[in-house]
Amino acid sequence: MSTQAAAKIPAPKEGPGAPKKGLRRPVGTLYRGREGMWSWVLHRITGVAIFFFLLVHIMDTSLVMITPEGYNAVIGTYKTPIMGLGEIALVAAIGLHALNGLRIIAIDFLTIGPRIQRLMFWIAIGLWVVLLVGFVPRQILHIFGGA
Amino acid sequence: MSTTIDAPRSPRSPLRKRRVNWEKWGWLYMRASGIVLVVLIFGHLLVNLFLGDGVKAIDFAFVAGKWANPFWIVYDTLLLWLALIHGANGMRTIINDYARSRFRIVLLVLLAAATVGLLTMGTLALTTFDPCPAGTPADLLPSFCSTL
Numbered sequence: 001m002s003t004q005a006a007a008k009i010p011a012p013k014e015g016p017g018a019p020k021k022g023l024r025r026p027v028g029t030l031y032r033g034r035e036g037m038w039s040w041v042l043h044r045i046t047g048v049a050i051f052f053f054l055l056v057h058i059m060d061t062s063l064v065m066i067t068p069e070g071y072n073a074v075i076g077t078y079k080t081p082i083m084g085l086g087e088i089a090l091v092a093a094i095g096l097h098a099l100n101g102l103r104i105i106a107i108d109f110l111t112i113g114p115r116i117q118r119l120m121f122w123i124a125i126g127l128w129v130v131l132l133v134g135f136v137p138r139q140i141l142h143i144f145g146g147a
Numbered sequence: 148m149s150t151t152i153d154a155p156r157s158p159r160s161p162l163r164k165r166r167v168n169w170e171k172w173g174w175l176y177m178r179a180s181g182i183v184l185v186v187l188i189f190g191h192l193l194v195n196l197f198l199g200d201g202v203k204a205i206d207f208a209f210v211a212g213k214w215a216n217p218f219w220i221v222y223d224t225l226l227l228w229l230a231l232i233h234g235a236n237g238m239r240t241i242i243n244d245y246a247r248s249r250f251r252i253v254l255l256v257l258l259a260a261a262t263v264g265l266l267t268m269g270t271l272a273l274t275t276f277d278p279c280p281a282g283t284p285a286d287l288l289p290s291f292c293s294t295l
Contacts, residue, residue: 068280078205
């Protein structure tokens with residue numbers, strides 16, 4: 001769907017895409033098994049996960065229409081340690097989806113985008129790690145800390 | 148489905164009426180809403196999950212305090228519509244990729260129903276919200292309810 005192809009097509013090494021001995025990665029394809037493919041896979045998986053969380057999250061928030069007690073009871077389940085770890089997974093998924101989404105936009109709209117898509121993938125991963133380094137310790141304090 | 152091909156050098160056939168290219172607008176929507184959602188969602192996570200006591204601070208009074216400000220009503224309404232339509236369109240793409248024949252139609256109908264239903268419910272929650280419902284203990288309500 002999105003243009004995530006790299007610009008350079010490596011020439012097949014001896015014969016039509018014949019892989020060398022012991023080389024597991026398919027040769028003659030620039031997309032399969034590389035950053036372009038894995039970013040696409042991760043984008044789909046995180047997207048589906050976020051979508052289902054969003055469905056639940058709209059429903060739990062809509063409980064404010066029924067009673068304050070009901071809303072508090074349901075939101076209370078988000079404050080347990082297991083859900084606290086789930087929130088880390090949620091922020092990790094959203095962060096990856098957001099940063100890779102910006103990369104896709106750059107690939108689609110910047111002239112040099114397709115040429116630097118691999119570099120941008122690793123930049124996105126780097127920013128994602130920075131995001132988690134900022135979030136995870138604080139979240140752990142919130143969940144496992146006192147009060 | 149058969150296609151008829153004009154004989155060579157026949158006069159140009161009249162242009163077909165141009166239709167709206169929905170796939171193109173969907174493609175554009177994913178990118179435009181995506182950029183806005185990056186800002187809105189990280190703001191949402193910052194206020195509700197990172198600052199203060201994080202998720203432990205969230206209860207009815209917290210929501211009522213936020214929604215007393217029209218800024219957060221507009222913010223959360225934008226978040227609801229942009230995010231859910233973005234997510235639903237993404238799910239549509241995935242359903243079209245992996246499901247076939249009648250199963251695909253069933254999934255698409257379910258997706259559309261869930262999307263319309265949740266947009267309606269979420270918008271109702273935001274627009275008909277009562278921060279001080281009668282008969283609720285005051286300690287569950289935002290502090291401004293006691294001064295009313």
